[in-house]
Amino acid sequence: MFKNAEPSQSIGLQFWSVYSKWQLRVISCLKPLNITHTQFVVLTAILWLEDQHQIxxxxxxxAIxxxxxxxxxxxxxxxVFQGFVVKSKNESDSRSLILRLSDDGELLTKKALFLIEKLDEEFFGIIGQKKENDFRELLLEYKKCS
Known part of the structure; x- marks a missing residue:
């Protein structure tokens, strides 16, 4: 009935298990800041794009x-409702809006980013730098394939 003789041989189950442990820690880390994991990802993407001087x-x-x-x-x-992101008219493309972080949004994002980067170092660092780099490369490879 099962492809694998043991649950430990299921790559999907193992990935889900590790992801769930990491995500619970992320959620716990962000809870005092009153933002969700998705909101954190959106805020950090905006911060990164702004830092790269992109619209x-x-x-x-x-895309990111x-x-x-x-x-x-x-x-x-x-x-936007919480006052962390501001939308404005895009003069070069009327179909889209320009997003930017408010001052409060930037402060919150930088605080959250510091906490999550520290969490990532602790969580993924336990496997060692080489394996962490290999894991990142595998994830990027899978991302390209999907």
């Missing part, structure tokens, strides 16, 4: 994060 649109956030448009739209609506 930030929903399309550019989707892979978040589906509906989920992004809902997250942005909440982030």
């Amino acid at each position: 930030v649109t929903q399309a550019s956030v989707v 994060t892979g978040i589906d448009k509906m989920t992004l739209s809902k997250s942005l609506k909440n982030l």
Whole structure:
């Protein structure tokens, strides 16, 4: 009935198990800041794009994060309501809006980013730098294939 003799041989189950442990820690880390994991990803994508002096649109956030448009739209609506993201008219493309972090949004994002990067170092660092780099490369490879 099962392809694998043992649950430990199921790559999907093992990936899900590790991801779930990591995600629970991320959620716990972000809870005091009152933002969701998705909101954190959106905020950091905007911060990164701004840091690269790029015009930030929903399309550019989707391109970096892979978040589906509906989920992004809902997250942005909440982030705008909370005062962390500001939308403005895009003079060069009337079909899109320009996104930017408010001052409060930038402060929150930098604080959250510090916490999550520390968490990532602790969580993924236990396997050693080489394996961590290999894991990152494998994830990037899978991302290209899908």
